[in-house]
Amino acid sequence: MALINEEPWIRVGVIDSYPVVALEFRGDYTVNGILSCSGSYTAREEGEDKISLLDSHGGVLWTGKELSCLPRAAGVFLLKGVTIGVHFHWERREDQVFEGTLILMRRPGKGIIAINKITLETYLSSVISSEMSAEAPVEFLKAHAITSRSWLGAMLHRMRAEAGEAPLPQPSAEEIIRWYTREDHDLYDVCADDHCQRYQGVTKMIADTASEAVRATRGVFLVHGDEICDARFYKACGGRTEEFRNAWEERDVPYLRSISDADRDLPQVRDEADARGWILSRPDAYCNTSDPQLLENILPSFDRETTDFYRWRVDYAREELESVIRSKSGIDFGTLRELIPLTRGPSGRLVRLRIVGSSRSIVVGKELEIRRWLSPSHLYSSAFVVETRRGAEGIPDRFILHGAGWGHGVGLCQIGAAVMSTRGFSADRIVTHYFPGASLAHLY
Ligand SMILES: [Zn+2]
Ligand SMILES: [Zn+2]
Incomplete structure (x- = not known):
């Protein structure tokens, strides 16, 4: 595999299979190159594979397969009632604000998908600041930025190079051995939930130290041979x-x-x-x-x-x-x-x-x-x-x-990485300890 040499784009699936998506453009957006939109709208599923965009009075503005919404200047958009922590004990719904492009498409027969297309570094700033508070130790935040960036780089490569991952073993009556990959994500690169990395748009981007850690490590990846490391992480090893x-x-x-x-x-x-x-x-x-x-x-x-x-x-x-x-x-x-x-x-x-x-x-x-x-x-x-x-x-x-x-x-x-950083270990030392x-x- 050849290593990358420019910042990739990433498509984040924020909402999947909702019958209705309530949204708000804060600033001017151009939808499908023709409609000028600003303010509140609703996207509704139409038939098997179409979407209708409705204005705040319920008037249908457009019906079709896909809506591509580009900010004209520095616009942001809001998605209402996004479910986070799906199937985990902290599941809840929140309104979330995103930067960049919004793509609405259909999962045929199943509802609407909302995808946020942004650059990898912008995505990372958000991920790190949604997962961590501004008070987290700086070297820990840098170590996490490098880890998340590498995981993402390796994943994008896998998804774009191969059609899928190795097939899972077939369960038998006696033995059910399964593991979970990102095989559900056929229409975007990552989801916004804990399954991939929690992404809550710019809502939680108040943590300046976190964005700082991403900027300070911009373009830095963990590599092994000529591969970007598939750098996984979790809360505590024990x-x-x-x-x-x-x-x-x-x-x-x-x-x-x-x-x-x-x-x-x-x-x-x-x-x-x-x-x-x-x-x-x-x-x-x-x-x-x-x-x-x-x-x-x-x-x-x-x-x-x-x-x-x-x-x-x-x-x-x-x-x-x-x-x-x-x-x-x-x-x-x-x-x-x-x-x-x-x-x-x-x-x-x-x-x-x-x-x-x-x-x-x-x-x-x-x-x-x-x-x-x-x-x-x-x-x-x-x-x-x-x-x-x-x-x-x-x-x-x-x-x-x-x-x-x-x-x-x-x-x-x-947790271990955070403790290491409070004991004076640098981000480099922390990541090479775990990888x-x-x-x-x-x-x-
Ligand atoms: Zn996922
Ligand atoms: Zn540990």
Whole structure:
């Protein structure tokens, strides 16, 4: 692969499959090269694959397949009631303001898609400032800017070079092993939600230090050989990061291997005894912090609904967990008998878990599918050990999950990176800690 040499454009899917989109142009916009628009409008689905644009009195201005809305000068546009945190416990709706071009298209038979087309650096400024507060440590913000930029660069390359990613394995009756890629995004490059990177337009761009960090690192990418690194990140590793292959497909990614998130060697989890020893203790590590000020500075307010992610615990009555698993997996296991860890990665994250009930016994993986099945929203991570409390005749009463970390654990640990920056590590040192063997290159 040849490395890029100019700033790419990026198409961000902000809204997908809404029947109606309420919007407001703040400034003059030209729609499809002919209509001059300013103020409030509504876009409504029309038939299978068309869209109508209505003015504030409900008059139809235009009907067709696609609306391309370009600001004439420095205009911004507002989208009303955008859902963020889809399927996560912090799901909510907000009005959001964006810069640049708005494209409205149809997902045939399913509603309207709103795409914001902007330059990569503008996108990054917004992503970093929506995810972080202005008070976050500067070197941490720079490390994050480099990481997010690299992830994006690698992703754009993949999407434009290949028609898709490797096919997922077919589930069998006995074993359901899945992982999630961006295969839904056929009509844009990234979505605006946590699935890719949270993007809330310019609404939250008050954090000047964040935009500063993006400007200071403009065009800087993590590279490995002649490739831009697919630099993944998440909230907290729990003391040790995870290998790429344990969360996604079976492939060696040299700079996404498991490292100790500390200035010394921490053990790797190789068996169940290791997992207990690791997860039931609180070893000192960069992300082992409960400093409320630091956490508040690097996690947006709605993420702070969760506070203990280095080590956590979820306690279920058996019937409760049975019903969660039934609704999330669509499979009725009958009376839940046992959760049996089968394969783990070095961070303790489960790759394969056997769920045994009175009527079914099925192996589930990988980490995200396990997290999805075992929680009404998402379990913080798949690095957990199970304590089963049994009642009469050995039937379980409760399942208590003792866990570590938040997220897939592959690549940069956000909490750990923030703590490193408060201890004087530079952005370069932080990213090369989490992406071993990668180096930094100025590509434009
Ligand atoms: Zn996405
Ligand atoms: Zn960590």
